[in-house]
Amino acid sequence: MKLSSELAAFQKRIGHRFAQPELLIRALTHGSFSSPTREDNQRLEFLGDRVLGLVMAAELLEQDRAASEGQLAPRFNALVRKETCAEIARDIDLGAVLKLGRSEMISGGRRKQALLGDAIEAVIAAVYKDAGLDAARDLILRLWGERIAQVDADARDAKTALQEWAQARGLKPPAYVELDRRGPDHAPIFTISARLPDGTEAQASAGSKRQAEQGAATALLNKLEQAT
Template sequence: MKPGADIAEFAQRLGHEFARPEFLVRALTHGSIATTTRPDNQRLEFLGDRILGLTVAEALFLADSNASEGQLAPRYNALVKGETCARIAREIGLGEVLKLGRSEMMSGGRRKDALLADALEAVIAAVYLDAGWEAARALVLRLWSGHLARVADDARDAKTQLQEWAQAQGMPPPDYVQLSRTGPDHAPHFHIAARLTDGREAAAEGTGTKRSVEQAAARALLDSLAAERTST
């Protein structure tokens, strides 16, 4: 299947010109719309997960020669976990070009962390099959560059970091306020705010577990607090 204009534009955002664009089309095809002549992205996701893992492990190993295995492992987990992959997928607009069946689309599939993470890993595999290891490795390093730079902080639980920060300021632990919950029981979509007693807050939303959205809200508030410190 030849790519449409939307997928061609997405390839430009990736920074990779596909010699065989059918790999990218397959990487963006969810099982809900797959047919015998239009395979889904599950096999590519399997391969991309391994490429991502090795690239990230190598990058962490080379970046800090003094880090112990006990320090490297949580950093690795922070970089390859589904929430991180989904966040990066959103940064490059992957959800906009996912090919989904009607029911999956109606249930908010373009926003689901699991679908976005799996598709991003499939995209990594598509680049690997199209152009080889170095191209896939370069893609991962480019997309993950910001997260690699702050991985020592990201490796720590965001809710724990926010609680420690609040306590250091003489505040009680932050509250997590559920602003809304929509969607079916099997795929709830949460909108949650992390709120400090001085009124500062940040919100996040996502489809998945309530805890994962709380973590995202805590991370958003930590980022906001860091930006405040930078601007003063």
């Protein structure tokens, strides 16, 4: 099977030439473009998520042999979460070669975090099935690059840090309340409030609920730090 010029260029961007090009095509096929004769990338995404996790866990253990599980876990989460996967996908312009249905294209699917994150995991699985674990590991380490070495040694997402702050003081976990949603369906902006039981709160806005919640948690942690 001969790949299009766009997919051939994409192979060069990721540094892997497929012996089975159909795997790459499947990895880039979203469910909105699938058909009875055209498989989508969901099963590959499921596998790729596990391959990414294995490779990243092994690499973190190798890079810091003295780190405890409690230190490694937040670093791992920071590197494999959907936001990071989507950033990697944008770095290699994966959105440009995604195969999407018309409605998904119109709604801005090539820029959606969830679609990009799922697709890069599917590409990892495609490389794994095409050439084995060593090839998949090389791909992951190449694409993630300096992110692995530079991940914050105390990396914790803000929501986890805020919950731990509340628990240490015998408080109930903070609540996250959606205050507003505006903008078109393909590019919404959410405003979220992070709120403690005593009414202390902070707000943030972002293009996804998760990002807005993290931003609100960060803002509230900063407010609490300034108050002490």
